[in-house]
Amino acid sequence: MKWADFKERYEMFGWMGVATAMCSVLINRIFYFDHLYLMTLSLVDTDPSFIQALPQFESGFMSEELIKHFAQNTKYHLHQDFLNCALQNGDHCYGIRQGQELASYGWYSTKATPVTSDFKIHFPPEYVYMHHGYTNPDFRGQRLHAYGMAHALQHFTDRNYKGLMSIVGGENIASLKSTHRLGYRIVGRIYLFACMNHFFVFHDSGTRAFRTWLTPLRADLKTFWNGPGPDQNKAA
Template identity: 40%
Template sequence: MVVQELLQKSQTKIRQNGLFNTLLQMLLKLINTFTLFKILRGLTLQKVDPRFLDYPPHFTPMFLSEQLLRHYALDPVNELPGHFIDQAMARGDQCFGIFDGERLASYGWYSRQPTPIDPPELLLHFSSSFVYMYKGFTHHDYRGQRLHAIGMNLALKHYLEQGYQGLVSYVESGNFDSLKSCYRLGYLNIGSIYLFRLFGRYRSVASRDCEPYQLGLKPLA
């Protein structure tokens, strides 16, 4: 019975993601039982999609002040721990959110400085011509309403008007659902970063495609 369930799950994954991607995901899981190894797919979004600039009138999009962030951090459902806000504010990061009345329905974070990733001992570096988008969140009551796409395009429009070339981000190679979602939103691949831990130290190699975006990882000083 257990074997049959595993086979059914494997067949479902192969149908959804293809044989190669499914085998890659299995290989990464196997390697990570012994040591850390990740493939980070670099992405960029440089054009605003007009489809995502319209939103129902009961929603209010805006950049959140630190006071608002501290207020909404009091509710753990918003996933805004105080130490995270402290670090983001110290870097000058901005949070663009969408409100439904007083409820925080969705938000995304935007950074113009090297930013910690997972593992937090490493910083993602990128060209000063781009803004790094990270930590997208949509309240479970509002999922399926394209709020993430709307917020991201409104933020992109703002940064383009400020003279930036666009957004950069990354998704782990095994996170096929997130990758598919990014591609649907218009993100394009800009290379890969290979991250591994060897003899207790993190090491990374960025593909040549990352060079125009200066995308890479460096240890936290």
């Protein structure tokens, strides 16, 4: 990890964030380890500059037909397997477009949602889970990802949701910077360990307080976790 990354991590999360990142680098030399930040965003915490209109762009939730149109172009990273899963789950995609180009997009779910090939996340019904944000390389540097989240948040707040919830990997410094800049608050951490085809998932006290959990997608996955079982999460 570069010195600049450690410096930025310290400015956002203090020495605990730096120590966790260093431990992640060392532990991953022995077995799989990942730490995930659980974040929430409410309208009151959002930088108001991101809610202003973007006159040079067209934005809004896209129809299934429009999503499938853009998915035909591989540069948008709307892979068919993911697309089928997201649409079947009833997820919504908020897109920012300029002419015939899809500049940026993000997905929003109100149901338990896969977060990896092995696990799904359960979260409180008063929140919307934001996932799979992407910005076209031709439009990067304009903070469109943050604008999209802020506008989607306004939409869901108007419909009586408390806010957005998201998970960001501890190594994804670019996404951590973007969410921190917008106003996301870290409310918990989830730690994933794997060794010899066995997983252990640890949810810290903040994650448990927000009634948010990861559970395995498959019954045959050898997993141990601190928290409720899948049956207890079905309502989330």
